[in-house]
Amino acid sequence: MDSKGSACSNPNPNPTFGPSKLMLAFRFLRALSIVHRTTPASSPTCRGRRIERAAYASMAYSAGTSRAWSRAVLRRLHHRARRRAVAPRRLSTTAGNRAEALRRLVPGGAGMDYCTLLEETADYTKCLSMQVELMQGIVDSASSNGR
Amino acid sequence: MSGRGSSSRITDEEINELVSKLQSLLPESRRRNIGRASASKLLKETCSYIKSLHRDVDDLSDRLSALMATMEANSPQADIIRSLLRS
Numbered sequence: 001m002d003s004k005g006s007a008c009s010n011p012n013p014n015p016t017f018g019p020s021k022l023m024l025a026f027r028f029l030r031a032l033s034i035v036h037r038t039t040p041a042s043s044p045t046c047r048g049r050r051i052e053r054a055a056y057a058s059m060a061y062s063a064g065t066s067r068a069w070s071r072a073v074l075r076r077l078h079h080r081a082r083r084r085a086v087a088p089r090r091l092s093t094t095a096g097n098r099a100e101a102l103r104r105l106v107p108g109g110a111g112m113d114y115c116t117l118l119e120e121t122a123d124y125t126k127c128l129s130m131q132v133e134l135m136q137g138i139v140d141s142a143s144s145n146g147r
Numbered sequence: 148m149s150g151r152g153s154s155s156r157i158t159d160e161e162i163n164e165l166v167s168k169l170q171s172l173l174p175e176s177r178r179r180n181i182g183r184a185s186a187s188k189l190l191k192e193t194c195s196y197i198k199s200l201h202r203d204v205d206d207l208s209d210r211l212s213a214l215m216a217t218m219e220a221n222s223p224q225a226d227i228i229r230s231l232l233r234s
Contacts, residue, residue: 011166032211035215044213045212048212052204052210099190102190102193102197114157118168118169119165121197122169125172125198127192128204131204139210
């Protein structure tokens with residue numbers, strides 16, 4: 001962000017968005033090995049969903065709690081552990097309701113002001129694409145290593 | 148962009164800057180397809196991109212699950228980490 005005081009509430013000291021690839025990789029691989037150890041081989045679908053949650057969890061942990069989207073992801077994941085029912089999110093109808101579709105896609109997007117939403121979107125998109133790249137890399141590497 | 152006075156601390160210029168940052172995060176192919184886009188077109192494209200990333204995570208999770216079924220307990224992980232560190 002510029003030196004002139006930006007009204008956005010999350011000035012990111014890191015000039016390039018997103019956590020380090022290595023940190024993301026270690027977190028996710030560790031989560032994968034836990035899933036591997038603890039999910040019975042008889043339920044591949046269940047394991048797929050656990051891997052997906054591990055992906056979002058390691059993404060969010062790597063981003064840290066300074067991001068609204070990562071806090072929202074972790075809240076969602078922790079609530080899911082306690083009860084199945086997910087409360088429907090209601091979008092605010094006051095001003096600051098621009099980019100509705102985007103607000104539905106970015107975790108925690110519903111309550112944000114427009115400026116913060118754009119910042120959070122950039123960070124979320126960057127982290128998401130890194131996670132996908134990581135997972136693709138693992139699939140490729142495991143496919144070529146496997147017998 | 149509407150010039151509403153209510154959120155006047157945030158200038159249109161700053162918003163435009165943030166929106167163009169989003170453009171730089173789009174993959175090459177998407178950036179080429181939209182060319183010089185308006186802010187609203189850019190946001191639509193970003194939504195489409197995020198949705199496709201969500202689908203990728205979903206799909207790759209299933210593939211990883213399938214691969215796990217064929218993996219030995221510990222052996223491939225060292226190889227994976229090594230190949231990741233190389234890239």
